[in-house]
Amino acid sequence: MRFAFHKMHGLGNDFVVIDARGERIAITRDRARAIADRHTGIGCDQLILLEPSETADLRMRIFNADGGEVEQCGNALRCVAELTRAERIETAGGVVAAMTEGASITIDMGAPRFExxxxxxxxxxxxxxxxxxxxxxxxxxxxxxxxxxxxxxxxxxxxxxxxxxxxxxxxxxxxxxxxxxxxxxxxxxxxxxxxxxxxxxxxxxxxxxxxxxxxxxxxxxxxxxxxxxxxxxxxxxxxxxxxxxxxxxxxxxxxxxxxxxxxxxxx
CATH class of the missing domain: 3.10.310.10 (Diaminopimelate Epimerase; Chain A, domain 1)
Structure with missing residues (x-):
């Protein structure tokens, strides 16, 4: 199975973005780690998988270079907003709002938690x-x-x-x-x-x-x-x-x- 991907970065924090909203693409921990490898894979800090969402314009899943799935990534949110023009993005850390104004992208990251x-x-x-x-x-x-x-x-x-x-x-x-x-x-x-x-x-x-x-x-x-x-x-x-x-x-x-x-x- 061939898949298309976008290589993007936010201030040098780089991503492989795969849009799976139209076709399911299975990403496991080992597969994410292999794609992220800079010598034998495509190479990135994080792999970003876009999926359909019932609560937002799309769902964004984030896999670190070690293959582990994490909740949030601010630089990736800006990249996804730039790529898709989505205004509401679902993540494992919650739904966030995105606003694109020329070359600048603003993300409402929600309220910080201190407990x-x-x-x-x-x-x-x-x-x-x-x-x-x-x-x-x-x-x-x-x-x-x-x-x-x-x-x-x-x-x-x-x-x-x-x-x-x-x-x-x-x-x-x-x-x-x-x-x-x-x-x-x-x-x-x-x-x-x-x-x-x-x-x-x-x-x-x-x-x-x-x-x-x-x-x-x-x-x-x-x-x-x-x-x-x-x-x-x-x-x-x-x-x-x-x-x-x-x-x-x-x-x-x-x-x-x-x-x-x-x-x-x-x-």
């Missing part, structure tokens, strides 16, 4: 100032924005060995569903620099949900004011949030090419 059991954590802790440390990373803030994040604010972003600390924190027993690890540096009254170790994908050039979670955590701590310009290795996202409201993420999405492949070649 320890909604992150989730293994046991009750203060999510605004988590009393745990991994080497120099301590006093993190835990936020769920459709998927779980912990954010550490540091004085020197480049001094953090995130490639070593990221997987340790991701798999720590404190996080029963694992966690995305964000390290942020405040660079202005409404500006952050950010690096992200993404759960199941590793270091990434950009993470939309990480930008949302980090901006929310910084606003919650009084470190910045909304809207926040979040600078990632792949580019910049604008995040707006007021306590009690929903998060609005704005940024670009890029369509790279269309291709075809044999499904059976990936297991």
């Amino acid at each position: 320890w059991d909604r992150i989730p954590l293994a046991y009750p802790l203060d999510t605004a100032d988590v009393p745990a440390a991994w080497d120099a990373l301590e006093h993190g803030s835990a936020v769920n924005v459709g998927n779980p994040h912990i954010i550490f604010f540091v004085a020197d972003l480049d001094a953090v060995s995130l490639d070593e600390l990221g997987p340790r924190i991701e798999h720590d027993p404190l996080f029963p569903d694992r966690v995305n690890v964000n390290v942020a540096q405040v660079t202005g009254s409404s500006a952050l620099r950010l690096r992200v170790w993404e759960r199941g994908a590793g270091l990434t050039r950009a993470c939309g949900t990480g930008a949302c979670a980090s901006a929310v955590a910084a606003i919650r701590r009084g470190l910045v004011r909304s809207p926040v310009a979040v600078s990632l290795p792949g580019g910049e996202l604008d995040i707006a949030w007021s306590p009690g409201g929903t998060i609005r993420m704005s940024g670009s999405a890029t369509h790279v090419f269309v291709g075809e492949a044999e499904l059976e070649a990936f297991g």
